[in-house]
Amino acid sequence: MTLVELCKRAAEAKYEVQYLSADIKNKALLKVAEEILANAAEIIEANSTDYKIAEENGMHPGLLDRLLLNEKRLDAIAEGIRQVADLPDPIGEEIEETIRPNGLQIKKVRVPMGVVGIIYESRPNVTPDAFALTFKSGNAAILKGGSDCIHSNIAIVKYIRKALEESGVTPDAVQLIENTDRAVTKEFMTMKQYVDVLIPRGSAGLIRAVTENSNIPVIETGTGNCHIYVDKEADLEKAIPIIINAKTQRIGVCNAAESLVVHEDIKEEFLPLFAKAMNEHKVEVRADKDSKELIEGALDAAEEDFGKEYLDYIISVKTVKDVDEAIAHINKYNTGHSEAIITENKETAQRFLDRVDAACVYVNASTRFTDGFEFGLGAEIGISTQKLHARGPMGLKELTSYKYEIIGEGQIRG
């Protein structure tokens, strides 16, 4: 099947998927979970083909781990799909209603996007997860995963399509781009005629490539150069556990902290405590001139360090003379993801909340909470770092649009 034909099929399927009842969608999702488990052996076999090739090609152990599927992971995938079935259906919600002076009744109604394209890397768990969220929100999905997990994806999508068909739903509601050539991916980014929105999930490089090449509206997700600012009026007993959590609880994620910003008035008291904590957690510290001598074992921070998403046991340190310098520093280097202040002063906290330009701004809490589940959205397709459409964790609602329905009795414009 050509790419155009595949996109056309999704674009036709969207008219069917958009008005499926919640009941039909939920039953189909449960059937998908069932089919994945019933065919676990075949999916795991396909995955082991991917795994062997990747291993031979010298893939990094961290990436190999993300590639791996086993029974336990398939159980978790099936459970994830069942949870999406349990979420309320966002489609059809009346968002607003007004009657105009001329008698026109204007309703703003939640509708699906239509066709959602998702471009991601070699994480086969994204395939069923992304399908479940786009389908539940009434969209057709076109999935383009990494070449390293193509056998896994083909096997998974085969059973998603089978489950849809058995549920009386068009299997064209999900399309997998099997040809993982870069040229095909690039061509996919120009299928504006058929695709309503494109969501890249993955590295900064992937996201940049999509925003540069796509003529389809894009929602950027992902990269997080997150800061924690410890104010002069911080409660240091809150600060240390928050920094440890934000930096080390999971290093490879976008909501992990990458940089400490510290008020100079407390540096002598606070930085030795910070140094001890980082040392205990084997975190390398790259410090600016004003802080380095107070942090045992710290290296010199280069200017580039402040712009880096390390995704590693490394943290940079920047000293500032007040909250405004902290805000300016963060607004210069951050990626619009998650930023935190530790302070007991409510006015300072509010200033930070108001002026830091990021999706999620925290007072006295870990940046690690930026997550659809933690925010109570029930699920997450990604974390938007742009301001258009959705910002921060995106759940089902963020995969929808709206339309105006206007009911008249013959009104014309004067």
Added chain:
Amino acid sequence: MTLVELCKRAAEAKYEVQYLSADIKNKALLKVAEEILANAAEIIEANSTDYKIAEENGMHPGLLDRLLLNEKRLDAIAEGIRQVADLPDPIGEEIEETIRPNGLQIKKVRVPMGVVGIIYESRPNVTPDAFALTFKSGNAAILKGGSDCIHSNIAIVKYIRKALEESGVTPDAVQLIENTDRAVTKEFMTMKQYVDVLIPRGSAGLIRAVTENSNIPVIETGTGNCHIYVDKEADLEKAIPIIINAKTQRIGVCNAAESLVVHEDIKEEFLPLFAKAMNEHKVEVRADKDSKELIEGALDAAEEDFGKEYLDYIISVKTVKDVDEAIAHINKYNTGHSEAIITENKETAQRFLDRVDAACVYVNASTRFTDGFEFGLGAEIGISTQKLHARGPMGLKELTSYKYEIIGEGQIRG
């Protein structure tokens, strides 16, 4: 000033503009209206320079008219700015608030986009209008108007900036790109580092150029290939005035009707009435095979006619056998703008509302109502034909984003 420097200035100004109080913004807007009127002579003189050059270059009379500024039009512009000052300030609104089981307080707060870029054609009235809406919604604006009205734009922006300065607001809140070379415009579309959203206003060609070349998130506005479907259960006494209004009240606008779709069961009764009305309003009819003989003076419609936004006294006619064929035809050819059904059957109306994929779907009313003022938004920056972020008429709220403010007491993620 280089383009990069200009963009940087706007990106710095956004931090000031975003937290201006409603009072300061409103006073500044009133001052802008005042300065424009006080310097009407200079602005009109600059405009007459543009006008003379355009006239010598043989500009189409319709475009010349859009280019023209006179005292009456400047009065209307000033009044428009005052009306924006009167609108409620969208910034700071608490959209949602939840307390999570772990005690985290999560507030979703309306914030500005930051820097809004607007690319438009030679309509100098767009300059103050676009500035007023972006400024009131807390954004810095970078304006790039058509080369044919550059003298007018320079004069207008001069007095906007003067009024801002006199109101104690940074004049960098508005930037005009004075170099109207295509290469500069293209470069502007890649200033993602500084510009948060780009709104092209104008022809389909302009919008296509922006979506193809921009790496900044874009809101598409504008093109409307709008249909009116007359169902077999239509009240023909409603149908005729609605079609006349939608087609002829203003032919050059995006919410004007371009095509009639008619149910075959009523074609013999309805089409002669339609033909008479179009004839009286000097509208050329391009009809399909099944309708042509019933419409006096109709020409043959070619396949391309159904995809055309004529913006002229021309309408195409397509006969269908039922509402589903009407829906399929419209979904194939429309531009996602405004579509109407004329029917007395509520079920048929609902089917049309549900399944037509467009920003605004009407029952028994003219498509001409798709407009920010008519919808009660108070103003309009454009009409979005995409599904991401905003759809249909965009007012002040649609020029905003949101951020999450999360207040904790030391919470860390387990």
